[in-house]
Amino acid sequence: MNDAVLSAHALVKRFGGITATSNVTLHLARGARHALIGPNGAGKTTLINLLTGVLQPTEGSIRLQGQDISRLAPHLRVRRGLVRTFQINQLFDSLSPQQTLTLVLSQHLGLGARWWQALGADAEVQRRCDALLQQFHLQEVRAMPTRVLAYGKRRLLEIAIALACEPRVLLLDEPVAGVPAGEREELLQTVAALPADVSILLIEHDMDLVFSFATRMTVLVNGAVLTEGDPQSIADDPRVKAVYLGEEVAHG
Amino acid sequence: MSSTTNWRWWELLLWCGAFAMPWLWAERALVINEIAILALFAVSLDLILGYTGIVSLGHAAFFGVGAYSAALFAKFVHPDPLLGLLVGAACATVLGAVCSATILRGSDLTRLMVTLGVALILLELANKFDGLTGGTDGLQGVVIAPLFGRFAFDLYGQVPATYSLGVLLLLFVLARRLVQSPFGATLVAIRDNRLRAMAIGIPVAQRLVVVYTVAAGVAGCAGALLAQTSGFASLDLFEFHRSADVMLVLVIGGTGWLYGGVLGALVFQVLQKAISSVTPQYWTFWIGLFLVVLVLVGRERLVRPWTWRFGGQRV
Numbered sequence: 337m338n339d340a341v342l343s344a345h346a347l348v349k350r351f352g353g354i355t356a357t358s359n360v361t362l363h364l365a366r367g368a369r370h371a372l373i374g375p376n377g378a379g380k381t382t383l384i385n386l387l388t389g390v391l392q393p394t395e396g397s398i399r400l401q402g403q404d405i406s407r408l409a410p411h412l413r414v415r416r417g418l419v420r421t422f423q424i425n426q427l428f429d430s431l432s433p434q435q436t437l438t439l440v441l442s443q444h445l446g447l448g449a450r451w452w453q454a455l456g457a458d459a460e461v462q463r464r465c466d467a468l469l470q471q472f473h474l475q476e477v478r479a480m481p482t483r484v485l486a487y488g489k490r491r492l493l494e495i496a497i498a499l500a501c502e503p504r505v506l507l508l509d510e511p512v513a514g515v516p517a518g519e520r521e522e523l524l525q526t527v528a529a530l531p532a533d534v535s536i537l538l539i540e541h542d543m544d545l546v547f548s549f550a551t552r553m554t555v556l557v558n559g560a561v562l563t564e565g566d567p568q569s570i571a572d573d574p575r576v577k578a579v580y581l582g583e584e585v586a587h588g
Numbered sequence: 589m590s591s592t593t594n595w596r597w598w599e600l601l602l603w604c605g606a607f608a609m610p611w612l613w614a615e616r617a618l619v620i621n622e623i624a625i626l627a628l629f630a631v632s633l634d635l636i637l638g639y640t641g642i643v644s645l646g647h648a649a650f651f652g653v654g655a656y657s658a659a660l661f662a663k664f665v666h667p668d669p670l671l672g673l674l675v676g677a678a679c680a681t682v683l684g685a686v687c688s689a690t691i692l693r694g695s696d697l698t699r700l701m702v703t704l705g706v707a708l709i710l711l712e713l714a715n716k717f718d719g720l721t722g723g724t725d726g727l728q729g730v731v732i733a734p735l736f737g738r739f740a741f742d743l744y745g746q747v748p749a750t751y752s753l754g755v756l757l758l759l760f761v762l763a764r765r766l767v768q769s770p771f772g773a774t775l776v777a778i779r780d781n782r783l784r785a786m787a788i789g790i791p792v793a794q795r796l797v798v799v800y801t802v803a804a805g806v807a808g809c810a811g812a813l814l815a816q817t818s819g820f821a822s823l824d825l826f827e828f829h830r831s832a833d834v835m836l837v838l839v840i841g842g843t844g845w846l847y848g849g850v851l852g853a854l855v856f857q858v859l860q861k862a863i864s865s866v867t868p869q870y871w872t873f874w875i876g877l878f879l880v881v882l883v884l885v886g887r888e889r890l891v892r893p894w895t896w897r898f899g900g901q902r903v
Contacts, residue, residue: 414789426784442770451771
């Protein structure tokens with residue numbers, strides 16, 4: 337696992353007497369298409385929060401591209417290429433999609449502290465913003481305030497924001513939750529079309545999606561890693577079936 | 589997006605009108621001076637409240653420090669108004685940088701209490717060190733030299749009003765630049781969703797420190813203008829009602845568009861003068877009633893009387 341881009345080592349997170357994450361070790365290889373699954377309350381989102389720095393681990397360490405980032409502030413992890421999306425949309429409601437993406441791109445390209453220039457004055461920012469609006473079908477709503485957008489559009493914007501940050505490691509927290517079936521395919525294709533050396537950790541409940549996307553899977557139960565392996569061995573594992581997958585997926 | 593950064597016709601009209609007023613209507617020059625100062629104070633609060641979402645009930649702390657330091661500078665060091673203005677702004681900026689540590693953590697309620705507390709502490713300090721500040725008597729005998737060595741501050745207030753308007757315009761233009769820039773957009777992002785702001789790499793704490801410090805400096809300028817144009821500084825500058833008034837100005841004018849502070853200050857002062865000339869004792873009752881109506885009916889509908897009749901049925 338020397339090729340690991342992101343690795344968590346013996347992570348523990350306790351909230352008072354509750355252990356939300358218990359001794360989790362996880363390696364994300366360069367270019368991985370890795371899925372993290374587990375029943376509700378397994379601690380998947382807590383683990384994402386630990387990796388991105390929203391929460392501080394009680395014990396254990398996190399390394400990104402070989403460097404210890406366990407105590408690094410969240411925004412500095414983003415600058416090193418560790419980017420996430422949220423299970424529940426986290427958007428800037430008063431800004432339009434165009435303003436949002438312009439802002440994200442400005443920050444990403446190191447122009448976020450400029451106070452003398454108008455937002456969007458930079459040609460490179462504008463070019464990338466147009467490309468993202470096009471790619472995510474946000475062209476026709478580009479100037480509307482985000483708060484009035486339909487759910488599907490908001491979800492697209494949620495993903496577009498993360499991609500605007502040019503992630504090296506992308507953590508997707510249930511990216512297609514609530515997206516109409518027709519738009520899912522497209523969203524997934526966009527994610528799948530990311531450069532091959534971008535590592536992706538996907539949290540998802542839709543098992544069809546997980547099995548079509550992931551080349552490696554980790555099963556989380558009660559805050560601890562139950563097992564890890566390729567999709568076939570996970571699907572065949574009787575313990576996984578027992579705690580999580582159930583009959584339905586075993587058929588498919 | 590460039591359309592929003594261009595100046596619109598009514599903006600130019602507003603500023604030309606403002607600068608012409610003290611000279612066309614000399615007996616109102618003193619009021620115009622007060623409006624300009626209150627507007628600047630409100631623009632400063634709008635930077636942190638409207639754009640960044642930091643609530644404060646103690647913005648008078650910076651206003652008062654700017655005023656006292658400008659007045660003391662004029663009295664003991666040098667009477668030049670522009671130097672004094674810079675000193676007032678610098679002192680308030682330093683205080684803002686120090687106090688910005690207090691607004692980084694906690695909820696809105698915490699911030700309300702902390703900012704209120706800071707203003708109360710400064711009020712008590714100004715009261716205690718009466719050798720320097722004059723205590724409850726106020727700091728008297730502040731004489732300001734002519735502006736640019738030529739334009740003396742007259743009793744009618746024409747020069748002071750123009751001076752205050754000039755400073756207001758300069759800082760307004762800078763503030764306008766700031767809020768329309770990428771930096772300003774990161775402030776709005778922090779206001780709208782702090783979690784996501786962090787998740788796209790915005791250094792949230794650093795931004796809050798910077799904007800709070802800048803706003804404190806602008807508030808200090810407003811305070812310095814008041815001390816210089818009135819030739820006086822008193823404990824009243826730190827009082828709670830100043831922090832509350834400037835909040836009311838933004839409630840009237842609206843937050844998050846800078847002109848809210850300017851128009852709010854205009855309406856607030858005009859209402860105050862008009863009502864108190866009719867009923868000097870009870871003007872706060874009427875302004876209270878006005879605020880209740882404003883909030884219940886909504887600013888948008890209040891300024892569009894033609895929508896009143898059908899507005900309710902359509903919604």
